[in-house]
Amino acid sequence: MQNFNFFNPVRIIFGRNTIARLGPEAAKAGKKALLVYGGGSVKQNGVYNELTAALKKSGVEWVEHAGVKPNPVLTHTREGVKKARENACDLIVAAGGGSVIDEAKAIAAGAKYSGDVWDFFCGKAAVKDALPLFTVLTLPATGSEMNAGCVVTNEELAQKYSAHGGALFPRVSVLDPETTLSLPPAQVANGAVDAIAHLIESYFTTADRDVAVTDEVVHALARSVVAATTRILKDPKDYDARASMMWSATLALNGLAGCGYGGTSFPNHVIEHSLSALYDIAHGAGLAIVMPAWFKVHLEKAGPERLEKFGAAVFGVKGAAAAIEAFEKFFRSAGAPVRLSEAGIPAADIPRIAKNAMGLITLWGMKLTQAEVEEVLRKAE
Amino acid sequence: MQNFNFFNPVRIIFGRNTIARLGPEAAKAGKKALLVYGGGSVKQNGVYNELTAALKKSGVEWVEHAGVKPNPVLTHTREGVKKARENACDLIVAAGGGSVIDEAKAIAAGAKYSGDVWDFFCGKAAVKDALPLFTVLTLPATGSEMNAGCVVTNEELAQKYSAHGGALFPRVSVLDPETTLSLPPAQVANGAVDAIAHLIESYFTTADRDVAVTDEVVHALARSVVAATTRILKDPKDYDARASMMWSATLALNGLAGCGYGGTSFPNHVIEHSLSALYDIAHGAGLAIVMPAWFKVHLEKAGPERLEKFGAAVFGVKGAAAAIEAFEKFFRSAGAPVRLSEAGIPAADIPRIAKNAMGLITLWGMKLTQAEVEEVLRKAE
Numbered sequence: 235m236q237n238f239n240f241f242n243p244v245r246i247i248f249g250r251n252t253i254a255r256l257g258p259e260a261a262k263a264g265k266k267a268l269l270v271y272g273g274g275s276v277k278q279n280g281v282y283n284e285l286t287a288a289l290k291k292s293g294v295e296w297v298e299h300a301g302v303k304p305n306p307v308l309t310h311t312r313e314g315v316k317k318a319r320e321n322a323c324d325l326i327v328a329a330g331g332g333s334v335i336d337e338a339k340a341i342a343a344g345a346k347y348s349g350d351v352w353d354f355f356c357g358k359a360a361v362k363d364a365l366p367l368f369t370v371l372t373l374p375a376t377g378s379e380m381n382a383g384c385v386v387t388n389e390e391l392a393q394k395y396s397a398h399g400g401a402l403f404p405r406v407s408v409l410d411p412e413t414t415l416s417l418p419p420a421q422v423a424n425g426a427v428d429a430i431a432h433l434i435e436s437y438f439t440t441a442d443r444d445v446a447v448t449d450e451v452v453h454a455l456a457r458s459v460v461a462a463t464t465r466i467l468k469d470p471k472d473y474d475a476r477a478s479m480m481w482s483a484t485l486a487l488n489g490l491a492g493c494g495y496g497g498t499s500f501p502n503h504v505i506e507h508s509l510s511a512l513y514d515i516a517h518g519a520g521l522a523i524v525m526p527a528w529f530k531v532h533l534e535k536a537g538p539e540r541l542e543k544f545g546a547a548v549f550g551v552k553g554a555a556a557a558i559e560a561f562e563k564f565f566r567s568a569g570a571p572v573r574l575s576e577a578g579i580p581a582a583d584i585p586r587i588a589k590n591a592m593g594l595i596t597l598w599g600m601k602l603t604q605a606e607v608e609e610v611l612r613k614a615e
Numbered sequence: 616m617q618n619f620n621f622f623n624p625v626r627i628i629f630g631r632n633t634i635a636r637l638g639p640e641a642a643k644a645g646k647k648a649l650l651v652y653g654g655g656s657v658k659q660n661g662v663y664n665e666l667t668a669a670l671k672k673s674g675v676e677w678v679e680h681a682g683v684k685p686n687p688v689l690t691h692t693r694e695g696v697k698k699a700r701e702n703a704c705d706l707i708v709a710a711g712g713g714s715v716i717d718e719a720k721a722i723a724a725g726a727k728y729s730g731d732v733w734d735f736f737c738g739k740a741a742v743k744d745a746l747p748l749f750t751v752l753t754l755p756a757t758g759s760e761m762n763a764g765c766v767v768t769n770e771e772l773a774q775k776y777s778a779h780g781g782a783l784f785p786r787v788s789v790l791d792p793e794t795t796l797s798l799p800p801a802q803v804a805n806g807a808v809d810a811i812a813h814l815i816e817s818y819f820t821t822a823d824r825d826v827a828v829t830d831e832v833v834h835a836l837a838r839s840v841v842a843a844t845t846r847i848l849k850d851p852k853d854y855d856a857r858a859s860m861m862w863s864a865t866l867a868l869n870g871l872a873g874c875g876y877g878g879t880s881f882p883n884h885v886i887e888h889s890l891s892a893l894y895d896i897a898h899g900a901g902l903a904i905v906m907p908a909w910f911k912v913h914l915e916k917a918g919p920e921r922l923e924k925f926g927a928a929v930f931g932v933k934g935a936a937a938a939i940e941a942f943e944k945f946f947r948s949a950g951a952p953v954r955l956s957e958a959g960i961p962a963a964d965i966p967r968i969a970k971n972a973m974g975l976i977t978l979w980g981m982k983l984t985q986a987e988v989e990e991v992l993r994k995a996e
Contacts, residue, residue: 235858237630242623248874249618411616444855447839447863454835458828474825477616481874482828490871493629493862551941 235445236496242489244380245406248481250473252410253281256327256368257288259406263366264324268317268345269296270338272303272330276372281329281413285370289327290368297321299341302330305510305517306337308352310603315344315351318365328369328404331421332376333430336384339402342367342423354397361399369404372413374480375425375518376543377432377487379407385614387511393593394511396560409484411477414597417423419467422569424518426463429483430456431521433503438532438540440495448494452596455491458482460548463568499600502528505607508590515577523577524569527614529558574614584611616826617877623870625761626787629862631854633791634662637708637749638669640787644747645705649698649726650677651682651719653711657753661785662710662794666751670708678702680722683711685893686898687718689733689769696725700747709785711752713757713809716750716879717765723748735778736748738766738978740778750785753794756899757805758813758868760788768892774974775892790865792858800848803860804949805899807844810864811837811942812883812902814872819913819921821876829875834928836872839863841929844949880981883909886988889971896958903951904958908995910939912987955995965992 236503247255260267267289276282289296299314318326318341326345328338342364344351353359371379382402384454387394437452459482465475485491491499502524509520533541538554545557549564562572571577579587588607595602628636641648650669657663670677680695699707699722709719723745725732734740736962752760758844759765768775798806818833840863846856866872871880883905891903914922917937926938930945943953952958960968969988976983 235630235862237633238627240627240629241625244622246619248621249616252618330706371912379757427934446855446859447836447844450835450839451866452831454831455828474616474827477875478827481616485828485832485871490866494858497945 235444235493238493240489240493241400242380242403244403246380246409246484247406248409249442249477250410250412252408253284253370253582255296256285256370256406256408260325260327260368261292263368263405265294266321267294267296267322267325267327267348268299268314268321268323268341270299270302270314270326270334270524271328272334275302276329279413279416280371281372283286284317285327285329288365292442294589296327297323299397302334302337304333305387305394305611306340308386308390311337311340311351311386318345324365326365326367328367329372329604331371331373332510335371335404336377336386337602338367338369339378339512340397341388343397343399343402352424354390355380355388355395355411361397361401363583364399364401365387367404369407370413371407371409373417373421373425374414375428377429377484378466379404379409380484380488385507392511392590394507395594397596404498409480411432411473411480412478414480415471415473419569420516422466423570424516425483425510425563426459426479427518427522427565427570428570429459429486431525432487434544435500435502436492436498437544439501442494442496443591445494447459448491449543452491454484455482456544456548459486460564467568482536501600504594504600504602505591505610507594508587509579512587512590513577513579519570519577523574523614524610525564525573526558526562527610529561530613531610533558574611581615584608587589616875617823619874621870621874623761624779625784626760627790627865628787629790631791632792633789634751635663635669637666637751637787637789638673641670641675641706641708641749642673644749644786647702647704648675648677648706648708649680649695649704650706651680651683651695651709651715651722653715657674657710659665660753660794660797662751662753666708666710677708678704683715683718685714686768686775687714687721687766689767689771692718692721692725692732692767694721695774697727705746707746707748708754710753712752713759713885715822716740716752716759716785717767719748719750719923720745720765721767721778724778724780724783733769736769736776738933742778742782745780745782747865748783748785750788751794752788752790754802754806755795755864756796756809758810758865760785760790761869766888768794773892773971775888776975776978778939786928790861792854792861795857795861796852796854800950801897803844803847804946804951805897806864807840807949808899808903808946808951809862810840810867812906813868815906815925816881816883817873817876817879818925820880820882823877824920825876826875830924833872834925836863836867837925837929840867841945848949880980881962883982884974885975885979885981885983886895886973889968890960893968893971894958894960896960900951900958903946903953904955904995905991907939907943907946907953908991910942911994912991914939955992962996965989968992
């Protein structure tokens, strides 16, 4: 077991009828919020009304910043920063999924920084300060509601990069599983795949194979995601399954699932970021394509040990090949694509995708060559 | 799944050679520490030297408050409060196991309170403020290093009661598994039993049986404790097993293992508190006696469902009776007593123990009668 630090000060309010509780929490931090949300699903499902009523009741004014895209983009983020500054917002409130929360984090940091917000993503500046952030999560997937990272795509450069820093932890995140009862199957699938992806990265890339407690935690959360997905697809109105999924996805990327593995490496995410930077594809769908292929390469290079252990513990199957099959079968059963062709991405594009991935790989100093990325993508044709 | 709040702002520094890192952390909070420790094991294992060298280097002075007992007592706690006040200490540093950290928490709160520190334990006052607390954990068991509770025994009244409050969260806790390499088997056993006890209380007392994610987390941590204990007893110098045990015990009572069960009830702890309030018995040993007996009553009253599930997931056994046997076998294999007689406590004392337990049961408003407590204890004769 390798040395690690763990610190996560996010206050979670979880359960039914909890959205109104964000009002008094937000009022502790400021008077005027930038209210960040996406395409309007929060207006359809009642979250917007509940949240704004709560802000009003607590004496918090707000300025709206709507229209966050599923893979949030830099131009819209810059608009948010401008709006937060011009309106002298002293806090940010985000309502939506991981994309909304990610863009809100970037705006929170950008509003406190004199330079361009992209500096945090391209390695030019470190996040040192940010406006206090409060979130209402409506889509379990990214874990952004309980961590200090965010991902934004620079459309001009076709770069989907991330920023990190303690100042980006939300102060309070409200997780009401009832807001997820209306999520369509495709979003359930994408969220489940994303949560699984967060659980497997450190587990499979660690050089330390004796981290018993975290292995157990990873298995536990992965089993929980798989079981909840199965239940939700069968009965979308199953509150307890929605709740289990929501908390599992949060725990999958709040730091716990990496403790003791000795640093985190994200090869699957790095490759996927190029897919969703270059094509109009959901992050979860991209991951469902990359992971099985990456496992095949992992099996050839690192041997069967981890796949065997994970497969037995999570899917109840024996052997590394069966584990990869079980991953694919699970992703497929959830409705996610597992090959590039299924997402309409031509094999001829593989060199271009791999070249794009090298940007983040170089920035992060990862030991991964363009040829190795291509090797993974070839197995996903 | 029931609504819950989760908040845990403790900064964990985990691993080898990490004690020195507490110096700069402590220096952020103050200039003069009350240094709390126990019977001197920290002097034998080098922790005291490392820690005081780090404090010195960071410019933090300290006043010593040594001699904390395994079940910390009120008179010694009051002395600590007095010492902290007289010396104008502006922070507390604790080095030891859960007892040392618990007493340190009580002192931290007492030093900021004009009344008697026992007020926090007997329900007369709520903890609203406390001196900042920094800990070096040397005995994995209680989870006190990452939660906001503490237990102190009022010797005069023979009451082992607890206090709680957000101000009691340590700022930083250092967990160096190397400090545990010299722990004798009895302390390993007591720690393991205590961690298991923290995992089972909410799991078995919840009325909500559909909390899939937390069930998985509880099973994962329990399996990890059992596996680590077995490895440590075989090879006390097994660093990775010690590390796994240390982090498992911390996670067992940091809030995670109760999420969604709908409030926490601690019947086993309440009964055990009377044992260690009245007799010279370690908390873990007392729990090993109470738990199998409590499970027998639980089986009669609540049915086999939870025992079957836990037994299958953690011990790989089938059926509720087999699960209780597996608990007993595990406690015994670790060297813990599982009957009152094995700890030299006469059956004739059962009414007296049950009467004592009613103090805390009444204070906490638990639905448990003296006859029911006696019923449990009779099964532990």
